[in-house]
Amino acid sequence: MKPKLEELKVGFLAALDNVKDDQGLEELRVEYLGRKGKLGDILKGLKDLSVEEKKDIGAFANTVKAELESVFKRKQAELAHELAGAKAQDEWIDVTAPGIAPEPGHLHFSTQAIEEFVDIFKQLGFVRVRHPEVDWDYYAFEALNMPKGHPARDEWETFFIADGDKVMEGEKGKMVLTPHTSNGQVREMEKGYMPLRMMSINKTYRRQADVTHVPMFHQLEGLMIDKNVTLAQLKGTFDFFVKRFFGPDREVRLRPHHFPFTEPSFELDISCNTCHGSGEFEGNRCRMCKEGWHELGGAGMVHPNVIRAGGLDPEEYNGFAFGWGVERCMSMKSGMNLRDLRIIYKNDIRFLKQF
Amino acid sequence: MNILASYNWIKEYLQTEITPEEFAREMSLKSMSVESIEHLKNRFxxxxxxxxxxxxxxxxxxxxxxxxxxxxxxxxxxxxxxxxxxxxxxxxxxxxxxxxxxxxxxxxxxxxxxxxxxxxxxxxxxxxxxxxxxxxxxxxxxxxxxxxxxxxxxxxxxxxxMDLDDVIFDIEVTSNRVDSMSIVGLAREGGVVAEGEFEFKEPALIKGGAGKELKVQVDAPELCPRYMAVVIDGVKVGPSPLWLQNKILLSGHRPINNIVDITNYILHEYGQPLHAFDYEKLGDETIVVRKARDGEKIEALDDNTYDLKADQLVIADSTKPVAVAGVMGGAPTGTRDDTVTVVFEAATFDPVSVRRTSRALNLYSDSQLLFEKGLSTKSAEVALARAVELTLEVAGGEVASPVYDVQEQDYKSLAFPWRSQKTRDIMGVDLSDEEMIDILVRLGFKVDGVDGEYNVVVPFWRDHDIEAEIDFTEEIARVYGYHNVPTVLPDQAPPTVFEDPELAWEDRTKKVFSSYGYIEFYGYSFVSAGDLERYDLDPEEAIKLYNPLSSELTHMRTSLIPSVLKDIEMNQGETPAGQVFELQKVYMPRKGDLPEEKSRLVFGGFGVKDVQEAFLRQKGVLEIWAKSMGLELKVERTTDDVYWHPTRSAAISYNGNRVGTIGQVASQYQQAFGIERPVILTDIDFEQLVSSMKVQLRYEPSPDFPAMIRDIAVEIDAKMEFDKIKNKLIGMDELLRAIDLKDVYQGDKIEVGKKSLTLSLSIRSDKKTLSSEEADAVVGKIERVLVDQMNAKVR
Structure with a gap:
């Protein structure tokens, strides 16, 4: 029987070589390895053999069978791969064609800025609040240590509300469009809770319109009132913001300034990201900044008169306040190229889609 | 306010070796911000x-x-x-x-x-x-x-x-520090914050003379706390010497003649404005400081004539005003080349009065800028002495009158108590009393007291600036250097109040719309009366600005729609179609009170081609938004709202209250705003809904047995509303769980006045998997209702 098996093997291998497709492979399987196939036929003769022969031939037959099956499987895999390759050619796509983007929505530039500010100051426990945009002179000026006739009032080009051909007046003075968000300072203190850490991001209005000024813009106002608030904490708070908003390599600087409602008062500067605060870039004066620094906003320790106007005792409570223009701050962030701020509120979709 | 300051000039008062750059850096950090440094040697x-x-x-x-x-x-x-x-x-x-x-x-x-x-x-x-x-x-x-x-x-x-080897600083001086609007003031600050020895050289005392007397009288002492004058006779008026002209030019002034140049020189050097009159031109050799009389006029040095009002302070001779006090002198009485006898005036005027007069006349000057910030009565006397000293040196002549000095009360220094521990607490820095006192003394303050309780006397040049104890902290902190203050985060317990929920709902709303492809509009809060009128809103019912910037921005908006329509019109050329939303305040007037600032939401699409489809898509977004806000809104046809298309709009209500509208903007407004194609908008009273908004998370388990979906096509009256069909059918069989509208067709194959609907029925039992026959039975029942009760034909 051995020669028969050898012969079978040779025949099988030769036939297998000629197989070209799945169908041929299946036919070959049926012919040789199937239930009624050639291998089965030969093995039927086993029962006629002696026990001795059975042992010997049986083992040999198993080896041949395993060998044939193994070769067959390999061929099967080869054929599958070949076929897949051919099929894949029919399924070819161009992976280099331009991507098709869904039509996305867009949050406004200012909304995105506000979102970023809120996220940062939330981490320090500042609670977002909102105060009127149309308010009394009292909150906009008087309670902020700027009595009537105070020259500093001129620094805010204020819009007034009309009552016929006069300025609208009420118990708390003239009605104005808030020229800054600081009107919220005394309003928030009047609520009577302590400790207080608020951020108020709101629209403010000034009579100005040129490349760097828009009549409506946003300010961020931060106010912390508590016991034992220090200038060092204000500095820490500002630094915390700057490193998160502008980047960990940016430095802050406080420079003396004057605001009637804070004492001491300062301007808040951040180091220039072009010259890194040196004021020099590639051997020349840095053209992006003022001597290495950008002015961001104003800040200070809340004036005792303002604490008093808020109904608190300045001997017990003190605090700090800071503020800056949202649009300006956002456009200062590296990479922004907003030369004309007036575009921000024009609602030109070509602008809005870029953010 | 800014000052151009020559470093050479500063160094006449400040012995220092530091470079201009070092000086500028220290000043910026601790005193006044130096905005630019100009080396004339490089410039030239x-x-x-x-x-x-x-x-x-x-x-x-x-x-x-x-x-x-x-x-x-x-x-x-x-x-x-x-x-x-x-x-x-x-x-x-x-x-x-x-x-x-x-x-x-x-x-x-x-x-x-x-x-x-x-x-x-x-x-x-x-x-x-x-x-x-x-x-x-x-x-x-x-x-x-x-x-x-x-x-x-x-x-x-x-x-x-030209003897111009100098460095010019452009320095921003804060409005409270008028003392630093001068060379002497800057040198004094420099001596404290930078390096070097500041020394003020007192000008020689004026030796009074005789021969050209004046009558000096102050009728309004409340507006003129001090008035000083002196006459110099025999001056030779002419161009100033080079050194004087250079200083005048580098300070940004215009050289006129030596006498005028001297007044400007001292204004710049001491920060005290002066004026020079031609003695011969003053009627009856008289000077009266008084309020103007109605109808009086003055021809000022800028060659314009100004009408004066009764509350404005003037300097007059016996008959007429010769200067607007503190603002500008008169042209006829000014010094000219033929002037031989001059009167120098050094005075202090009420800052508010100067400011009002200047604004009322629209007349501004370097003098007015300083006076309106508040000057000390003390500085008049040094400045006058300096004027005499310089005049005698530059223009010759001799003092020909006594020094006239009219003031109601003698100068008395201001003083405030100061507790040193307060300053340490506020700064968060542990400075010793000695260090702090040293700073104050170097700035010119006098400090008395012991054990942390002090009395601080204010130098005259800080008369209008130092107002309370807290001001000493600022002086100490800035000179110590804000950059030397440590950077620490607040370590007090955080507040426990809650955020205004409206802000969070607004954020969420904005996110919903931006994530469904809407672009956020963000317009000005003010519009023009015309914008409101074009949308038939009454400008009288809007907050009106008293002093608008332009006629385009005069009224606070009472609706977002006019601005949205205007912006759509502006965009349609470049962007013919789009989806936008705006969530902002409108301002509703209230009598005798601040307006109510209410949030409103408008969203929608413009450039619409298929209104039915656009409407339904927008309605779909409305539903998604309402669901995210936890609101169940009702949308029902409305036909009588003039702002909206009569057959393409629906009222939106919540709990029986109307809260908005969805639909096509009525064609008259589309036209009024010049918009080419239909606009579908939804306008929502956000403010009214905000208190009902809630986060709703609800889990409904998936059904155990599958639903069978059966579509049926029916021909029905074209104006039969889907809601009616659905409400009719939905209760007909308990196995009928939902009805959806799959397709609507009107056209060739359908009779006029009819439409073909494909309804998709979802049939499901909670107890078992339905057989095909069971589902067919439900479909049959529904078809019968449609045919028998709704005049439909099953296709």
Whole structure:
């Protein structure tokens, strides 16, 4: 029987070589390895053999069978791969064609800025609040240590509300469009809770319109009132913001300034990201900044008169306040190229889609 | 307010070796912000004195000359158009490499050798404005003739010849620190915050004279706390010497004549404005400080005539105003070349009065700028002494009157108590009392007291600035250096109040719309009356600005729709279709109170082609938004709202209250705003809904048995609303769980007045998987209802 098996093997291998497709492979399987196939036929003769022969031939037959099956499987895999390759050619796509983007929505530039500010100051426990945009002179000026006739009032080009051909007046003075968000300072203190850490991001209005000024813009106002608030904490708070908003390599600087409602008062500067605060870039004066620094906003320790106007005792409570223009701050962030701020509120979709 | 300050001048009062850059850095960090530093030597590099030796005609241009100019080591040809140029003239020549201001404007531009109309020109002969001295005395547009100004020979550098080797700082002075709007003030600050010894040289006391007496009278002492005057006779009025002119020019003033220049010099040096009258022009040799009389006029030094009002303070002679107090002198009584006797005035005026008068007359000056910030009565006397000292030196003459000095009360220094621990607490820095007192003393304060409780006397130049104890903390903190203060985060317990929920709902709303492809509009809060009227909103019912910036921005908006429509119109050229939303405040007036600021939401699409489809898509977004806000909104047809298309709009309500509208903007408004294609908007009273908004998370388990979906097509009246069909059918069989509208068709194959609907029925049992027969039974039942009760045909 051995020669028969050898012969079978040779025949099988030769036939297998000629197989070209799945169908041929299946036919070959049926012919040789199937239930009624050639291998089965030969093995039927086993029962006629002696026990001795059975042992010997049986083992040999198993080896041949395993060998044939193994070769067959390999061929099967080869054929599958070949076929897949051919099929894949029919399924070819161009992976280099331009991507098709869904039509996305867009949050406004200012909304995105506000979102970023809120996220940062939330981490320090500042609670977002909102105060009127149309308010009394009292909150906009008087309670902020700027009595009537105070020259500093001129620094805010204020819009007034009309009552016929006069300025609208009420118990708390003239009605104005808030020229800054600081009107919220005394309003928030009047609520009577302590400790207080608020951020108020709101629209403010000034009579100005040129490349760097828009009549409506946003300010961020931060106010912390508590016991034992220090200038060092204000500095820490500002630094915390700057490193998160502008980047960990940016430095802050406080420079003396004057605001009637804070004492001491300062301007808040951040180091220039072009010259890194040196004021020099590639051997020349840095053209992006003022001597290495950008002015961001104003800040200070809340004036005792303002604490008093808020109904608190300045001997017990003190605090700090800071503020800056949202649009300006956002456009200062590296990479922004907003030369004309007036575009921000024009609602030109070509602008809005870029953010 | 800014001051141009010469470093050389500052150093007349401050003995220091530090560089201008070091000075500027220390000042910026601890005192006043130095915005720029200008080295004149650099600015005038390659700028030399030249002497014109010969003028030749330009071959191709009548108005140009070729000047053969001696520049020391050689003679060069320079093409020049200056009509006053003549041979022998000493001029400033900008050689190639020098920087000039082209026509006196713009940025400094570096010169290169160039051809002017075909003729090579080696540099340029300059007019004052081209050197940045547009205020230097010179013929209009002419070349700066330096023949009488400098002795320097040809080839000398311009800086050396003109004695201009100086550094000019542009310094921003805060409005409370008027004392630093002066050279002396800056030198004093420099001595404290930078390095060096500040020394104030007191001018010599005035020795009173006689012969030209004055009558000086102050009728309004509340507006003029101090008035001083003195007469100098025999002065020779004329151009100032070079050093004086230079200082005047570098300070940004215009040299006029030596007397006027002296007043400006002292204004800049001491920060105290002065005025000089021609003694002969003052009627009856009288000076009266009084309020103006209605109808009085004055011709001021700017050559304009101003009508005065009764509350405005003037300086008058026996009959007429001769100066607007603190603002500007009168032209007829000013000093001129033929003036021989001058009256110097040094006074203090009420800051508010000066400010009001200046605003009312729309008349501004360097004097007014200082007076309205508040000056000390004390500074008048030093300034007057300085004026006399300088006049005698520069213009000659002698004092010919006593020193007149009218003040109601003698000067008394201000003083405040100060607790040193307060300052330490606020700064968060542990400074010793000695360190702090040292700072105050160096700034000119006098400090008395022990054990942390002090009395601090304020120097006169800080009279209007220091108002309370807290101000001492600022002085100490800034001189210590804010940059030296540590950076620490607040360690107090955080507040426990809640955020205004409206803000969070607004954020969420904005996110919903932006994530469904809507672009956020963010418009001005103010619109024009016309914008409101175009949408039939009454401007009388809106908050109106008293002092609008333009007629385009006059009223606070009471609806977002007019601005949205306006913006759609503006965009439709470049962006023919789009989806936008705006969530902002509108401002509703309330009598006798602040307006109510209410949030409103508008969203929608413009450039719409298929209104039915656009409406349904928008309604879908409305539903998604409502679901995210936890709101169940009802949308029902409305036909009588003039703002909306009569058959393409629906009222939105919540709990029985109308909260908005969805639909097509009525065609009359679409036209009024010039919009080409239909606009579908949803307008929501956000404010009204906000208190009902809630986060709703609800889990419904998935059904255990599958639903069978069966579609049926029916032909039905074209105006039969889906809601009616659905409400009719949904209760017909408990296995019918939902009805959806899959397709609507109207056209060729359908009878006019009818439409074909494909309804998709979802049939499901909670107990078992339904058989096909069971589902068919439900479909059959539904079809019968449609046919029998709703006049439909099953297709």
């Amino acid at each position: 590099e390659n700028m030399v004195i030249g002497v014109v030796e010969e003028l030749k005609d330009h071959p191709d241009a009548d108005r140009l000359k070729i000047a053969i100019t001696n520049i020391g080591d050689k003679k060069v040809e320079v093409v020049c158009g200056g009509q006053n140029l003549c041979s022998g003239m000493k001029v400033a020549v900008a050689l190639p490499g020098a920087k000039v201001l082209w026509h006196g404007e713009g940025d400094w531009v570096e010169l290169k050798p160039t051809k002017v109309r075909g003729v090579e020109s080696f540099g340029m002969i300059c007019a004052p404005s081209e050197l940045g001295f547009e205020k230097a005395p010179c013929l209009d547009g002419g070349i700066w003739d330096l023949s009488d100004i400098t002795e320097a020979s040809a080839g000398t550098s311009f800086v050396e010849a």
